Amino acid sequence: MKSVLITGVAGMIGSHLLDALLAGGCRVTGIDNLSFGKVENVRHNLDNPAFSFYNVDILDLDTLRILAKDADVIVHLAAVKKIGEAQQGLATLQVNTKGTDNIFEVARMWRCKVVFASTSDVYGMSPDLPFREDGDVLIGPSLVKRWSYAVSKLYGEHLALAYHKDCGVPMVILRYFGGFSARSSFTWSGGHIPIFIHAILRDQEVIIHGDGTQTRSMAYVDDLVRGTILAMESDRAVGEVINLGNPEEMSVIEAARLIHRMAGTGKELRLKFVTFEQVFGRYKDIVRRIPDLTKARVLLGYEPKYTLEDGIRLVLDEARARLRASS
Template identity: 45%
Template structure:
């Protein structure tokens, strides 16, 4: 089967390309390299069953040409939470990019596998979150909610394309992925910046009091779920949570990273009050998935516990940070 992947040079996209190629599929990937890195896919650039095009998802014509032979498309390219207050890219790129891939899938009714986010559940206090849980978001005056809103819009548009045009769609809501090739900034998640701080002997900055909880899904488990969902055709339009249900506070995560980085003594932690963040930032205090549906329908079962997954992640990040430092100015 021939898969098209948007955001192929990113953390998830590059790992997905590796998995699909290893399973005997062909992959055509696009990325504008604004957040992805060519290093993530360099191992595949000489393969005859892999093609890469530097294309922005807002360029419908170029995408259409690149994905002309794709049997189905996995749409991963997106802009995340505008942590520093700039929401325009998040809203424009996510809505236009998703509309474009849906338009491409109208040609021959190719299935679209669309990445969404656990952030759409927002401040809902009823946990764990199932696929039918309500979205409880903050006011439009707070930019951080623009990411969740953009993904909610994408989901509604995907279901509308199925209803109006018959486009088969599978929506995947990701919960806190981490592992080798994760982005080294906040874009990659708190574990990424905690690891970097520990390696550099700096304080790990925690927003709020650190008692907010998350679930963290090792990349190999997430990729397994994406592949399973990508090959699932029994429902014309469907949605799955993909994540690890192990709940951990951000403070516990920081202390675990400190330990696994080989640091002695107490963890060097700096608490950053929410009021000091721009954009009147609001956090989500708990975010845990109910994966019963993915487990029952897809056979998805995360296997890697957080401590186990952080070992190769830290090892990779040491190497990645060394490569960055070794680059000429």
């Protein structure tokens, strides 16, 4: 039985990865300080003897040393992430750099493989579409705090590759593009798809940042989980940076209209447009994000199975069920 340590296990991707690994016969140690993750996401697994949960911060190196001792693989998902949270620039930089350094250090100590969760944000304002892993990145000015998240993840990538090349730690870097599920936070930290679903089912205004023409490529979580497990198992992926997501592109406003149509509430879609500056202060949006999945296909045999509509339908069904249960 393979032993896996997941950081950020109570988050959206982490909790679904936990489900899949337990179903596959793995033994899992999960840590999360619950600052963004929710214990409800892992509660159904707390009685599983193959799972151990610890409310631990990744800044706690001494505890990490103990918990990682028997791990074959560490999947490092924990971070201060998303743009709104990145307004806390100091926390973003400290947790995502010092915490990541701690994870890589215990991996070096116990000689275990690491799958490091990076982000499409690292491409910044690059005009080269679709985004390729070997393409240039274009990060905005340091005076704009929204870039602290991207910079912290780029640092993590460089650190991962240094630990791999200098210390022999097997590292795989995954740049996730826009995941969502019914466990996503129904706030902007969970992305626009879940918050639109939440608002439309409750006949609330749908808040659109900017004019809504910016596009995103969103992936249903099961695709991201499958890709992550492929990375855990692949020898060819070691020492590589790999995009993971779905290349299907849709504008934010088109996504709102699609969800409204699929929800079939019979209510009018009410859109409210707000400027990025109203929400985030000084800000520069990324107009388009599309992953080139060539590397994931070649090295991992990865192919997304869920269309955007498939994922929305699954989340809508579960959100409706929860709404009925609470009423």
